[in-house]
Structure formats: C-alpha cells, structure tokens
Amino acid sequence: MESDIRDAGLAESGAARMEWDARQMPVLHAIKDRFAREQPFRDLRVGVCLHISTKTANLVTAIKAGGAEPIVCASNPLSTQDDVAASLVVHHGIPVFAKRGEDAGTFGRHLHTVLNAQPDILLDDGADLVTTTHQDHRRNLDRIIGGTEETTTGVNRLRSMVREDVLRFPVIAVNESKTKHLFDNRFGTGQSALDGILRATNTLIAGKTVVVCGYGWCGKGVASRASGLGANVIVTEVDPVAALEAAMEGYRVMPMAEAAGFGDLFITVSGNRGVIRREHLETMKDDAILANAGHFDVEIDLEALDSLAVDRRPVRPYVEEFTLSDRRRLYVLGEGRLVNLVAGEGHPAAVMDMSFANQALAAEHLVRHRGDLAPGVHTLPDRIDADIAQLKLESMGISCDRMTTDQEGYLESWT
Numbered sequence: 549m550e551s552d553i554r555d556a557g558l559a560e561s562g563a564a565r566m567e568w569d570a571r572q573m574p575v576l577h578a579i580k581d582r583f584a585r586e587q588p589f590r591d592l593r594v595g596v597c598l599h600i601s602t603k604t605a606n607l608v609t610a611i612k613a614g615g616a617e618p619i620v621c622a623s624n625p626l627s628t629q630d631d632v633a634a635s636l637v638v639h640h641g642i643p644v645f646a647k648r649g650e651d652a653g654t655f656g657r658h659l660h661t662v663l664n665a666q667p668d669i670l671l672d673d674g675a676d677l678v679t680t681t682h683q684d685h686r687r688n689l690d691r692i693i694g695g696t697e698e699t700t701t702g703v704n705r706l707r708s709m710v711r712e713d714v715l716r717f718p719v720i721a722v723n724e725s726k727t728k729h730l731f732d733n734r735f736g737t738g739q740s741a742l743d744g745i746l747r748a749t750n751t752l753i754a755g756k757t758v759v760v761c762g763y764g765w766c767g768k769g770v771a772s773r774a775s776g777l778g779a780n781v782i783v784t785e786v787d788p789v790a791a792l793e794a795a796m797e798g799y800r801v802m803p804m805a806e807a808a809g810f811g812d813l814f815i816t817v818s819g820n821r822g823v824i825r826r827e828h829l830e831t832m833k834d835d836a837i838l839a840n841a842g843h844f845d846v847e848i849d850l851e852a853l854d855s856l857a858v859d860r861r862p863v864r865p866y867v868e869e870f871t872l873s874d875r876r877r878l879y880v881l882g883e884g885r886l887v888n889l890v891a892g893e894g895h896p897a898a899v900m901d902m903s904f905a906n907q908a909l910a911a912e913h914l915v916r917h918r919g920d921l922a923p924g925v926h927t928l929p930d931r932i933d934a935d936i937a938q939l940k941l942e943s944m945g946i947s948c949d950r951m952t953t954d955q956e957g958y959l960e961s962w963t
C-alpha cells in the first residue's frame with residue numbers, strides 16, 4: 549500500500565491517543581457499530597481531506613468499518629499529527645498522504661494523489677477536494693456521488709460555485725447542522741483557540757485586552773472564553789447585527805483601526821482576508837500577539853508585516869518575533885494558520901463527536917440518496933440533528949422533557 553507519512557515508527561503513540569479520544573466520542577462510536585453491521589459504503593472509495601488528528605482518525609475508521617476504502621490527505625499543511633497518520637497506515641491499512649509541515653508543493657501533490665485514486669465520495673474541510681476536482685480532475689466529475697463539507701469557509705466557496713453554476717454534484721454542508729456549528733464552532737473553537745495560544749505562549753489572559761475579529765459562531769466562543777479567563781474583550785465586525793450582538797453581550801465594539809492600538813492579543817476568526825493589515829500593524833503596541841483561528845492563513849497580512857520588519861526570528865515553538873524599525877516587537881503564532889490545530893491539538897474529541905457524527909451520516913445520506921440529490925449545496929434533515937443531540941445527551945447522562953399531546957396540539961393550532 550502506497551502512502552507518504554513522516555514516520556511509521558510513531559504509530560503506537562498515535563493509536564494510544566486515538567483510543568483516548570474514542571472514549572469521548574460515543575455518538576460516532578454508535579454510528580460506527582451500525583456501519584459495521586450494515587456496510588453502507590461497501591466497494592466505495594472515500595477521499596478524505598481533513599485535519600489529520602485523533603478525532604479525524606476515529607471518523608475515518610468508522611467509514612472504513614462501513615465497508616469504504618478511505619484514502620486520506622491533510623486539509624492544512626501544519627495541522628497533521630504525524631503519529632496519527634502513522635497509526636492509520638500501520639494499524640488500519642488506510643493510505644495517508646500527509647506530513648506535518650509539508651511545503652505547498654507537497655500539500656498540493658497529496659491532494660492530487662487522493663483525487664487520482666478516483667474517489668466516489670469526498671469528505672472535505674475547506675472545499676479543496678471539491679474545487680480541485682472541478683479544476684484539474686474533471687474526468688472524475690461523473691463518477692462522484694457527492695461530497696461533504698466541514699467548515700464555514702468551505703461552504704462559502706461551495707455557495708460561490710453554485711452562484712456561478714459550476715458545482716456538478718451534491719455536497720452536504722455539514723457545518724450547517726445545528727449539532728455542528730452551534731457546538732464545534734462556538735465551544736470547540738472558543739476553547740481550543742485559547743488552548744493553542746496558551747500552549748504556544750504561556751501568556752496570562754487575565755487583565756489583557758483581547759481583540760476578537762469576527763463575531764460569528766467561532767468569534768462568539770472565543771470572546772466568551774477569553775472573557776471567562778479575565779480578558780477585556782474588544783470585538784471588530786463588518787456586520788451591524790453581529791456588532792450589535794457583541795455590544796449587548798457586554799463587549800466593546802469598534803473598528804479595527806481603533807482596536808489595533810488597544811490590543812495585547814488579536815485573534816482573527818472572520819473567514820475573510822486582510823482583517824489585520826499594514827495600517828493596523830503600524831499602530832499596534834509593543835509585544836502584541838497575533839493569532840488566527842479562521843480557516844485560511846490570509847486573515848493577518850503577513851506580507852505587510854514582513855515588509856515592515858527589520859528582523860524576524862523564532863522565539864518559541866510556533867511563536868515568531870517580528871521587530872519593526874521603531875523597535876516594537878509583534879509576535880505571530882503558528883505562521884498565521886489555525887492556531888488551535890497548529891499550536892494545540894484542535895477541538896476536544898467530545899465536541900468533534902457531534903461534528904463527525906454529522907460527517908459520517910452525511911456520507912451515508914449521499915449513498916442512500918444516490919441519484920436523488922441535485923448538484924448543489926444540501927443540508928442534513930433536522931431529524932438527524934435531533935437524533936445526534938439526543939444520543940449526545942444520553943451519553944452525558946442528561947434527559948430533557950417531551951411535549952405532551954395537548955402541548956403539541958396547542959402549538960399546531962391557530963385558535
């Protein structure tokens with residue numbers, strides 16, 4: 549079996565960490581057991597482009613238990629956990645093409661390797677498999693049953709393809725399931741972005757001014773967790789409704805041009821580019837720390853920072869110091885890539901349990917509705933959200949009320 553990983557000798561460590569996380573993924577586990585009995589993916593090749601972490605490994609083994617032949621590459625060159633990649637290859641016989649820190653050329657080559665294997669289903673995080681198929685692997689278009697998309701930025705790219713009428717197969721926007729974005733984006737990113745920043749810097753959050761750029765689901769989580777650790781939180785936004793929400797939540801809201809001079813720590817989570825630009829970098833305080841938790845490394849203008857710097861050097865793992873001509877020093881974490889996955893381990897498994905339950909069920913939905921779903925962006929039925937939430941509650945030992953027949957009748961009646 550061909551694969552391209554850092555070191556097969558790391559497999560035991562990867563297996564132990566996968567097992568640790570599997571214990572916190574009971575919903576995915578229940579789905580895996582059913583897949584093993586029902587074999588929904590028999591004889592299907594599944595191309596996977598996700599962050600190669602312990603959680604993803606548990607998803608991929610669940611898909612394999614369902615009869616699939618998965619083939620895996622990374623959705624980010626710096627997020628791969630090499631021991632997990634090794635365990636997938638050595639213990640599970642799954643071809644993996646990913647090495648932590650791979651250069652752009654290798655990253656692209658790995659993506660093409662997965663697509664050259666002619667997958668029937670694509671599991672994506674950021675839409676790289678789907679967009680590359682439409683650009684460079686068009687001969688695959690007819691055989692692909694469909695895809696699934698994990699994140700907001702990927703869904704935005706897919707919607708842009710729909711607007712231009714170029715998307716040629718159905719893709720399920722997993723991010724739009726409530727049991728995904730309300731929990732993964734908010735509580736997952738909220739905790740893991742701060743975790744990545746703390747692991748990289750060991751800085752004290754209490755008393756710091758933390759500027760959160762973008763107050764969507766991720767931004768809400770990051771702002772709330774930073775505030776919980778004692779930060780003074782400033783939010784920057786371009787959407788007046790989101791800005792108003794942040795203001796009523798008690799955060800200071802102001803344009804980036806103003807916030808730039810106040811922040812001790814900046815965290816971008818907008819999914820947009822150039823959120824922190826030259827004019828902002830020029831007014832930042834000495835020792836300000838810049839981190840990104842949005843999907844691509846384009847939120848902080850690193851080219852502008854490089855051109856302003858007279859010196860740059862690594863000072864700790866995942867911390868680079870930029871000295872500017874006026875001797876101010878700014879610190880960029882994890883090369884401006886997803887700080888939670890680069891400097892930390894990504895979201896905790898307990899929250900990815902729900903995201904990846906959605907991924908697994910979305911892949912199954914594509915197969916069960918093969919030929920019925922039109923090309924375009926689809927969402928999973930509400931019933932699946934309710935089922936996942938119910939299973940998660942049960943695993944946490946929590947139950948909630950059920951409506952009485954009388955209450956159901958009351959809510960349905962207009963009189």
Ligand SMILES: NC(=O)c1ccc[n+]([C@@H]2O[C@H](COP(=O)([O-])OP(=O)(O)OC[C@H]3O[C@@H](n4cnc5c(N)ncnc54)[C@H](O)[C@@H]3O)[C@@H](O)[C@H]2O)c1
Pocket residue numbers: 699700701702729732733737761762763764765766767784785786787790817818819820822823841842843844886887888895
């Ligand atoms: N780090 C992770 O593990 C992780 C997890 C989930 C999502 N993401 C990524 O994080 C990003 C945000 O996701 P989300 O679900 O919160 O999206 P969202 O659409 O809910 O929120 C994004 C917010 O950013 C705002 N925004 C856009 N441009 C801005 C600008 N120039 N300045 C300030 N605010 C701006 C938007 O108005 C919106 O309110 C995406 O790239 C997504 O793919 C990362």
